């Protein structure tokens with residue numbers, strides 16, 4: 001019988017081999033099929049979602065390019081998972097990866113932070129004083145959390161005295177969960193804030209509000225608590241249809257919203273928060289305060305000649321890129337990828353996935369002596385967790401149009417399937433992006 | 439459709455990330471098949487009964503495991519895609535458990 005099975009094997013093996021080959025062909029980046037030969041020196045500043053995936057894509061696109069990635073961080077944080085840590089669903093360890101694990105082979109990793117970018121001399125200087133000249137530069141250092149813009153607030157306090165912030169770190173996300181659970185026991189006032197600046201994953205402050213409400217309900221503290229979202233704007237989310245849907249759900253769940261309230265100061269000892277409003281400063285007491293700080297470009301970009309020069313985006317020092325081809329408007333050998341980009345929308349890992357594809361292809365075209373060919377539509381995605389076990393998969397473009405990519409997934413309908421995508425699929429999707437596979 | 443095709447490598451990454459589990463799931467039926475290889479023919483009433491019992495077990499275990507692993511509960515199923523997804527998970531669990539019990543029982 002064994003022999004008979006073996007005689008049938010070659011055919012089965014051929015089928016298996018063909019299936020495996022098909023799977024691998026779909027996994028290999030589409031760009032790798034037409035690699036350009038070059039010996040250009042390419043420097044990438046930042047080794048987060050954008051920097052690592054750009055390095056992987058450029059390696060596939062450019063044969064012989066000398067790629068140097070500058071980033072002093074030894075840990076790679078899977079940031080979309082921070083919300084799940086704050087929900088008590090994941091442990092912090094689930095979002096922490098060694099940076100070395102994802103560094104593409106063939107890239108020289110300079111384990112230092114960039115301190116200065118000189119686009120005229122075409123060189124980056126590291127914090128340790130090393131000068132790294134480049135022919136082409138990819139700027140991808142993410143963004144900086146401006147806790148210093150909230151008087152009296154110290155990020156070290158997150159996880160104590162009712163203070164939470166899902167953005168700061170995995171430990172802070174866990175501390176945020178603990179503070180919500182403490183509120184579930186004591187009951188009281190929960191205030192959840194939004195900054196007035198562009199922010200990464202603009203859905204995260206809303207998710208945290210849904211999660212806090214859900215945890216309070218599950219653990220019996222909701223009837224003794226008041227949950228309020230404090231927005232400095234006249235909406236809670238930039239895409240009108242999503243904004244309406246979220247407000248509808250919040251209304252059903254008795255979550256209040258105050259508009260025109262910008263968190264200005266915190267007095268942790270007295271548990272009071274000060275909000276700047278049109279009518280002057282307003283002080284409110286809290287038992288749980290979710291702080292989402294103003295965000296800005298890291299100093300290495302902010303203090304260089306690279307930021308947007310005028311208009312609303314010039315305030316945070318964001319990189320002055322063309323929103324369509326992601327090339328710098330004034331320094332044509334520079335491209336931007338990720339949160340640093342001064343584009344109308346899109347500071348998510350999903351933006352990195354689609355935008356990085358465009359930026360890498362356009363950079364490769366420029367290396368090959370052509371003009372940028374691809375155009376980015378601003379794709380942004382955010383699985384909006386509406387309770388533990390339910391989410392809405394929201395995808396949209398620069399214009400705020402909903403752009404669902406998966407058949408059957410209704411963007412404005414809460415679903416368990418969307419939760420499954422958030423909880424189980426997003427992390428492998430993120431890693432596949434780091435590899436340059438998607 | 440393009441969304442699905444674009445995300446095929448994600449499936450590959452899931453397998454790579456969870457390789458011990460993937461190996462166990464794929465290897466268990468294979469191991470059982472090898473262990474029962476010399477025990478005679480393929481089909482027997484006993485094996486058919488085993489498959490049926492395994493299938494029923496899978497129908498129960500599938501949703502329970504899905505909620506335990508993914509989170510959520512029946513109340514979180516909101517529209518047809520959720521139910522379709524649960525049906526797929528349940529069907530897969532029933533098939534798999536049925537196959538396991540079928541292979542686990544020696545034909546005679």
Ligand SMILES: Cc1cc2nc3c(=O)[nH]c(=O)nc-3n(C[C@H](O)[C@H](O)[C@H](O)COP(=O)(O)OP(=O)(O)OC[C@H]3O[C@@H](n4cnc5c(N)ncnc54)[C@H](O)[C@@H]3O)c2cc1C
Pocket residue numbers: 045046047048049050051070071072073078079080081082083112113114115140141142143166167200201204298300337338339340347348349350351352381382383
């Ligand atoms: C709580 C939370 C929830 C989120 N949820 C989602 C979600 O559901 N879906 C989604 O798509 N996205 C989500 N995001 C957003 C997503 O994580 C970011 O948009 C993405 O990580 C941006 O990638 P990046 O490479 O631009 O920045 P980062 O990933 O932050 O990486 C920046 C890198 O640059 C390095 N760096 C900084 N300064 C320097 C310097 N001077 N020199 C060298 N290197 C430097 C840093 O060490 C870091 O490694 C979420 C983010 C948070 C915080």
